[in-house]
Amino acid sequence: MTRFIFVTGGVVSSLGKGLASAALGALLQSRGYAIRLRKLDPYLNVDPGTMSPLQHGEVFVTDDGAETDLDLGHYERFTGIPARRSDNVTTGRIYSTVIERERRGDYLGATVQVIPHVTDAIKEFVRADVNGEDFIICEIGGTVGDIESLPFLEAIRQLGNEMGRERVMFVHVTLLPYVSAAGELKTKPTQHSVKELLSVGIQPDMLLCRSEMTISEDERRKIALFCNVRQEAVIPALNVDTIYAVPIEYHRQGLDTQVLRHFGLTSDVEPDLTRWETIANHIRQPEGEVKIAVVGKYTSVFDAYKSLAEALAHGGIANNVKVNLHWMDAEIFEREDAVHFLEGIHGILVPGGFGERGSEGKIAAVRFARERNVPYFGICFGMQMAVIEAARSLAHLPKASSTEFGPSDEPVVGLLTEWMRGNEVERRSAEGNLGGTMRLGAYDCAVAADSKLEEIYGQRMISERHRHRYEVNINYKQRLEQVGLRFSGMSPDGELPEVVEIPSHPWFVGVQFHPELKSKPFEPHPLFTSFVKAALEQSRLV
Template sequence: MTRFIFITGGVVSSLGKGLASAALGALLQARGYKVRLRKLDPYLNVDPGTMSPYQHGEVYVTDDGAETDLDLGHYERFTGVACRRSDSVTTGQIYMDVITRERRGDYLGATIQVIPHVTDAIKEFARGDLEDEDFVLCEIGGTVGDIEGLPFLEAIRQLGNELGRERSLFMHLTLLPYIPAAGELKTKPTQHSVKELQSVGIQPDILLCRSDRDIPVEQRRKIGLFCNIRPEAVIAALDVHSIYQVPLSYHREGLDTEVLRHFGMLASEAEPDLSRWTGIMERVDNPEGSVRIAVVGKYTSLLDSYKSLAESLTHGGIANNVKVELDWIDSEIFETETEALMRLEDVHGILVPGGFGERGSEGKIAAVTFAREHKIPYFGICFGMQMACIEVARNMAEIKGAGSTEFGPCAEPVVGLLTEWSRGNMRETRSAEGDLGGTMRLGAYECHLEAGTRVRQIYGEERIFERHRHRYEVNINYRDALQGAGLVFSGMSPDGVLPEIVELPSHPWFVGVQFHPELKSKPFDPHPLFTSFIEAAVEQSRLV
């Protein structure tokens, strides 16, 4: 029997509903249950694929090619359960589906309304494409009170009634601010948030209260009285120094116990096996050293743009039992400040991540040159691989006009627009004049690794599958010239047309990948490329 847990948020945004959902999923897993996590986002975009990273943070890509909210990254990192296209839905997708059905005549002449047609479509999503999961956790994006979220709240209210209390639970995340002048935590914002939720017909069963300190018994009792729940169901979501401490913290506060009590499942339960998380925290809290990594990007003013990347570097540190200190550098400063490259002298590794557009590209190329000439471990991801190929073309292969057609016409298009490619037995095509949304090379693709190369040694396999999100590729016509200059094409698509990985054997550690390995890394299963990169950074730290 599948049980549904609906997670909502109130008071302010960015309280951490995604982390709360992921941590609860991990706790239920630790008790032996099979879980699935889903995100219902109220914005009108079909997906976040066309949004600026400054608007919505990173775009997380699933194996089946869905562009989704970054919270799905938390879901995968905490549970190891691969998310699918069916685990993310937006208002835009719902309305597109409803309108398409109306145009086909599926509604048999009915007047199309939010209730029941839109809410029915949301409920179909929540209950669809399930297997034998014990728990499905559905996070509702936004904050209670937002007008765009009302259809989703109405849908989960209906679904809760249809399932009954034995199969549904409502968890509400709120804020308990501490007012120094008053010397106490204030419960009124939580009371008002619950009242707003109750006004749409939803009574929360558990309150998860973000706080920077313990919640006194009297405050819990007061919240319980005003919000119509048991004081034991008022759970403190305390601030912690690492997100991987959240499952342990929530367990100590009794979150998983309250969930099982609600479903009448507590009597036969033993303590969960949390050894995975205690082991991770042991390494996080007691590193044997530290390394400093420069991340040279163009969206560094909003670090959520690189959420999975930052976590993957942390995972590489966990694998090597070191702390990874990140120096976020805007690549544009290397184009405007002559002395800016001095910031890279003391780092132990340089990483150039993905990105779009010409802005800051020359600064990224300058960072590649610095890493190559100073023998500092270099990791180029997607755009970072493309800039590495352009740098090698210009400075090692003497192709002075090397550039990318992404920035406009150029004399030597070392990087060009990808117009067709193979996906299994299918051929996919795109055009420069087509829609932007959902038209990139998206999702998991196969890559063959060349024998005797660094990446073959790192992976220990001949065939790998990694997730992509890009529109431009390194031009295979320049392969001979680049390899003649010393750059090895160590990973290729199965048809041998698309370069997937390049490396410089003459360098201590210089690897560029067209895909996004950060999307598959987990704290308990660090991605081998990040593990190897941080290992190289540790070696570099011993030299300086």
């Protein structure tokens, strides 16, 4: 019997519902239960694929090619369970489905309404693609009280009635602000947030109370009394020094125990949290540190590179060092010499991105890394900029560029209009929609023998996740290899360059895919492990 846990948030946004859901999943998983995590997003976009990273943060991509919310990255990193397209849905996708059905006549002439048609579609999503899991943890995006989330709240209220409390649990994440002038925590915002939930017919079974200060037993008792929740189910959610200590702290506060109690499940087996304790200890007690410069165009918003930052931290865990990230706006290097900012840096990473803004600054960073023998890691757009830099500086093609920036005499990087997925051809048009038309999801990559790439992965065929429209032009491969750039990873049909490296450089690798999406704290991605190791060796030279 699959049980459903719905996680809502109140008072303010950014309270950490995604982390709370992921940590709960990890705790239940450590007790031997099969779990799956899902996210309901209330915005009207069909998916986040066309949304600015400055507004939405990163777009997380699944193996099956879905562009999803960044919280699915937390789910994967904490549980190791690959997310699927069926694990994230938006209001836009729900409404698109309902309208398509109406146009086909599926509703037999009925007036299409939010209730029951939209809520039924939401409930279908929640219960779809369930394969015998013990728990489905479903996070509701937004904040209770937002008009956009009302259909989702109504849908989960209905599910609570239909399946019964023995199969449904409502967890509400809320805030207890500390008022320094009064010298106390305030419970009133939490009370009002629960009242807002009650107004749509949902009585929370548990409260996760975010706070910067210790929550006393008297305050827990007060919250329980006013919010009609058992005191044991008022769980303090205090700040921790690393997100990977969250499962440990939540277990200490009784989160998983109270969830099992709600469902009438008893367990004499304590969850094995050794892996989380080991990870937390590595983060708290590193044996050294390295400085990595991330040269991008969205560096003012940390969430724009969430998976990247975590993957670099995982590389640090694997090498038992602290990775200090220096976020640098690529446009700076278009105005000033890169050496002023990159001197003393142990590794340079240029991440993915779209558009011409900042591209010349990224190329300058690539040139600095290549000429100074500083470890360089180019991801997606970062690989393309590395190839353009090599074409200009080494292959004597000063007009080398990408057609993403406009017509080019030397289109070293060009628009991808046709590619293979398995045995099938996928196509896109230059005039087509932007949303969902990239090369998305997992694709195989053939690894060249005796390459740096083979040394890193230890195998000749790998699979990684993609998200891009433009590819390195295969017609320039021979000319670039003649000047020292090796194409060490190719699509299985040999048509699409996947990885380039410079064998004569200490560590210079560019990849067309996004390896950060598959890295986990307990299973650091080999590319990030190797890159941080190279940066550590560089730190001993400077």
